[in-house]
Amino acid sequence: YMIPLTVGFLLSAPISGWLSDRFGPRMFTVGGALVTAASFYALMTLPTDFGYGVFALLILINGVGSGLFSSPNRAEIMNAVPAESRGVGAGMTATFQNSSMVLSIGVFFSLMIAGLSQSLPHTMHDELVAQGVPAAQAEGIAQLPPIAVLFAAFLGYNPFRQLLGGILDRLPDGGAHLTSKEFFPHLIAGPFHQGLVIAFWFAVAACLVAALSSLLTGHVGRRHRAAAHESLGSELAAVSGEAGLAGNELVVPDEDFDARRSARER
Template identity: 55%
Template sequence: MLMATINSSIVIISLPDIFRGIKLDPLQPGNVSYLLWMLMGFLLVTAVLVVSLGRLGDIYGRVKIYNLGFAVFTAGSIALVFDPFTQGSGALWLILWRLVQGVGAAMLFANSTAILTDAFPSDRRGFALGINQVAAIGGSFMGLVIGGLLAPVDWRLVFLISVPFGLIGTVWSYKSLRETSVRTRARVDCVGNALFAVGLTAILAGITYGIQPYGGHDMGWTNPWVLTGLIGGAALLAVFCVVEARVDAPMFNLSLFRIRAFTAGNLAGLLASVSRGGLQFMLIIWLQGIWLPLHGYSFASTPLWAGIYLLPLTVAFLIAGPLSGFLSDRYGARAFATGGLLLAAVSFLGLMMLPTNFNYWAFGGLLVLNGIGSGLFSAPNTTAIMNSVPANRRGVASGMRGTFFNSGTSLSIGIFFSLMIVGLAQTLPAALTSGLEAHGVSATVATGIGQQPPVGSLFAAFLGANPIGTLLGGLPASAIQGADLNTLTSKQFFPQLIATPFHHGLVIVFSAAIAMSLIAAVASLFRGTRYVHTD
């Protein structure tokens, strides 16, 4: 689990070095899709397949599917290391094998929680699943540090690091794990699998392309292909629900939603996953694109230092996760999960109130608060979900929980990037135009640059890059004659320019995160007292 989630985030922080390694500028027109699919492909595959693979675990054996996941994941990691291409072809190779990695990760996601639930009695599951949740969510933040360390040395190391662990894990799992669950004889729900996969893929792909400019608009929500994906995907999922209610052996067991603890836990988990995923992306942009350059760090070194400065969040989560899982075995999940969500909401409020060029100790303290809140929520919530279902439904229940978790992370990219772009669109054009004019760029040229969609500036900040040099470099010399190029292309100019518009966007983003956390807390509160399903 740790290996799978490290790989979901290690690429996020390593993207600048990966694109430099394959000689591709992701900020050039036409290349943004490569950037988005490098981010989204892995998450999309795991979100789409995790329920199907959990159901297959119920039918054919959870350990068998889990072991196969190790092998598939390792094969994808090896292929990623040996990318033979550069530029667009190199990016497509990486995207393809990241999708393969995602298939293996989905096999691990879908069955690891069910295997642990089978192996541990109900009075010890919270602690066991707490450690598993620490691996799952802690890995997503540890990947930021590991990627920051390895990518500047050689971008291929980002993928190579998984290979020895994957090989050892494949052999170890085949030799040590034994099937303890009772298999459920049933046909594979082919129609349900197809409807779910196509419907969810269409929605997530639509969201992915919705944040790209289209037809003179800052975003692509009016793009016919985006609307087709969103509306068509929603229609297919509606048909999927009708089909699943009528088949004998459904992939997505809708009857489980009659269990209050299961429904409330998954709703809270989905909203918490969206807010946590959005937090990760916003903090990376904040550190790499603004705070670190303003404090003298070069753009090339910002990925590493962004990971290091986020360590308080990881450490706090690593401590709170197992502890809350252990205590929830005795006292139940409701108080810990609900309290954790409220702490997360308070941390979002604190981050929203910080100035863009903050004092690090205040920032670090809020990260600790958020890590504690996430740790208090995650393990007890997962334990409550898995305790609430029959033993012969643990595979599909684990897959359904994984779908909500991974879909939340995928949705966070579209939701939070869209909210940030809305915020930037209101203030960035004027700030960019006036800033360029103040340093000698003609009004006509400055206005033209300022009117470009803000998504380019947002992705530049996300990659820890300075887009001003790229924007000015594409102009004829006569257009920028007399401009103070040394100041315009310095590492402080762009961060200072985007700081105020970015903070305006942060207020919108963190307001949404607070609302999601509070709604999730209400759902968690209504989960009921501690409940363990007895067969």
């Protein structure tokens, strides 16, 4: 199901790397981050019973945006590092990327659980009572840890047969509807979607931060290059031993200037 995400990344990453060498990285890093943010926003609008075609298209776009950002961003980082430190720069980049991938799983599920915990107890209690479960038992089941409910749904497991125990026989249909494969995932669909939206908003915010950082990096890089050019010009003037004119006054080389010139001549 997630193959379109990988396909989008594999298609766009080499192309964006090649184009950024010709036209500069900033339009690709900023554009890629914005495309990725837009895809996360579009994923929020999908209903919980979405069709796979629309989902595949959106994660394909997400992969394309990530690929557009990744190659120019890595090249820009490495170009900003002195040649003798590029091994360290590559190692630090890989360390941060792998650490953030692991950290993002924790952040993602924490936000999911925060969203689930807001609406899941109330939703579960009301739905169980509507199916004939006594209020006391419904209240106890509604206090289940959200993480347990989430992973039960991921594993395709309906826990109500064990949780309701002996009262199933007293329900109108013998609890057949409550213990079916469809009831449990449909029950938590609304709260799950709410948690997913919170997690996606975090992803959108992270992409916008990346876009803004990439946009500012271009300005910082130009200022750095201008400063480097100024410093180089000063050093060349020191080597040649030339004195400049400021207005109508002769600029006399100072002692530091003479010392630098003597050192370079030696």
